[in-house]
Amino acid sequence: MSGLDLGAPASRATRVSRALPFPAGAGMARWVIARNAMAFRHGWVALVTGFAEPVFYLFSLGVGIGALVHSVRTDGGSEVPYAVFVAPALLASSAMNGAVMDSTFNVFFKLRYAKLYDSMLATPLGPRDIAVGEIGWALLRGALYSAAFLAVALLAGVVTSWWALLALPAAVLIGLAFAAVGMFATTYMTSWQHFDYIxxxxxxxxxxxxxxxxxxxxxxxxxxxxxxTPLYHGVALERGLMLGEVSWALAGHTAYLVVLGVIGALGAARRIERLLLT
Amino acid sequence: MLVSARGLTKTFGDFVAVDGIDVEVRRGEAFGFLGPNGAGKSSTMRMIGCVSPATGGELRIFGQDPAVDGPAIRARLGSCPQADMLDEELTVQENLWIYGRYFGLTKAQTRKRATELLDFAQLTDRRGDKVEPLSGGMKRRLTIARSLINNPRTAPARRADHRPGPAGAAHPLGPALPAQTSRRDPHHHDALHG
Known part of the structure; x- marks a missing residue:
């Protein structure tokens, strides 16, 4: 061996992870994220489309249909312009869409065709690092899109409450739930036809x-x-925050999404272990 | 002792892939498994590479148990897979850079090592290119270079026949791969060719 210090970075993390009833990881999920960021620099056009879609919806529906509908009575009981009503839902759905795209199509390709995870598992990285890293990356990307959407929504005048500051973390939570479940589901897919189910x-x-x-x-x-359904809870959470209709119901929506995310992440790691470490 | 196995067994359901083998590989040896298709060579190599749990028997790599110290053992192995499995979304040098980080090397260590390995694999002038358009032999050389990024104690390589063809035989990455690295580096490299 040369002077390179090997094995040491993983050892403490592995001691901790061995004590947990989860699939093994070396606490190195950040390098999976770094790998994705590196690959993303070569395909940054995807960033533009991910941001453009919800913004197009906002103007087409909020402004276009909003001219016909005028106002809506929310489930919280207030009367608001249609664009104000629909903007939080678009934020929630775009968080879902982005997370699902990343965790299904991209993960499926890496898992079945590029064999990327096989080459990662030949290093100290474990299945949990891969699951956490992939989901973490989907969240980072989702946060970027959501922040951009919120900025446009603010400029368009459809944000009415200071609670909207929490809309960004809420969008990341929606992304977590869908990315985790999406990745879990993807591990069961064996052909591109299965994407029709998604x-x-x-x-x-x-x-x-x-x-x-x-x-x-x-x-x-x-x-x-x-x-x-999970998106209902995402939409209700974002709408409550962006319209300032804050109640204990929001805690319930949050709990639903957290539970979904944890189940999905554990399931995804477990399945990668089953598939690749046999 | 790099690898020691006693009664090592691997079964998939009712199918017995590896049926109680005893193996010992010492430092400085180049060790190969030979056998017909389905003899269990790859299953054995996967167990040694700590990416497949043994069903029975005892296996120790560097004296450590793969079931307990898998990540720590893998950190010291250089695994050269049967298929190239390169990261085609990245460039040649990025493949080496990120792989070094998977092993827990620092950025400076990885960059320095990548520069040496690119030179060694004669890929320096292609370092900024995407992997996809490279020739088969170049991809193979990059895969071998990548498996050496962590300065491994042992380099398991599956399928020696996937080495560069006749044109590559005269190349430093041809038959003399482990010796070549040993000459460049005073420390030991032990090859284990499956």
């Missing part, structure tokens, strides 16, 4: 999670169904 899950959520009209417009029997 679309099948995402599309109805985007349209019907009280995104474009309040929950109260649904018949009672359907309302519980809507409330069971």
């Amino acid at each position: 679309t099948l899950a995402i599309q109805p959520m985007f349209l019907f999670s009280a995104t474009f009209f309040p929950l109260s417009t649904y018949p009672e029997g359907i309302q519980w169904l809507v409330q069971a």
Whole structure:
């Protein structure tokens, strides 16, 4: 060996991780994030599209349809212009979309075709580092898009409360829940056709999670169904914050998303271990 | 003793891939597993590379147990996989830079080592290029260079027949790979060719 100090950086982290009932990791998830940032520098055009989509929706729906609808009575009971009503939902859905794209298509390619995780697992990195790193990267990207969207929403005058400062961390939380579950689901996919199931899950959520009209417009029997879906909780959380309708219900939405994120992250790490470390 | 196995076994369900083998590899040896397809060579190499848990028997790498010290053992191995598995989204030198970080090397250590290895693999003038358009032999050389980024104690290489072809035989990365690194570096490099 030369003077390079090897093995040492991993040792303390491995002692800790061995004590936990989780798939192994070496506490080096940040290098998975660094790898993605490095690759991203070669494909920064994706950054523009990820930001543009929700902004296009905001102007098309908020301004266009808003001219016809004028105002909406929210589930919190206040009367607001349509653009103000729809902006938080667009923030939540774009956080979902970005996280799902990153954690399904990109992860599937790396897992099945590029064999990127196989070459990572030949190093001290463990399955948990990969799961945490990939999800962490999806969150970083999501935070960037969400911050840009919030800035545009602020300039467009559709942000009405100081609570909106918390809309950014809330968007990151939505990203966490969807990225974790998305990556977990991706480990079960074996062909590109399986992505139709993702679309099948995402599309109805985007349209019907009280995104474009309040929950109260649904018949009672359907309302519980809507409330069971994760995007509903994301939309309700963002809407509560951006309109300043803050109540304990927001804690419930937050808890739902946190639980989903933790289950997804653990499941994803466990599955990568099963698939690649056999 | 670099590798010692006693009664090492690997089963997948009912299928027995490795059936109780005993192996000892000492420092300075170049050790190879030979056998027909399906003999269990790759399964054995995967267990030695700490990416596949042993089903039975005892396995020690550098005297450590892969089931307990997997990351620490992998930090000292240089694994050269059967398929290249390079990161095609990155450039040639970025492949080396990020791989060094996976091993916990500092940025300065990684950059210095990458510069040496690029020169060694005769890829210095292609360092800023994406990996995808490289020729098969160049990709193989980069894979070998990458497996040496952490200055490994042992370099398991799967499938020696995937080395550069006749044109590459005269190349420093040809038959004399481990010896070449030893000449460049006074410390020991022990090759284990599967």
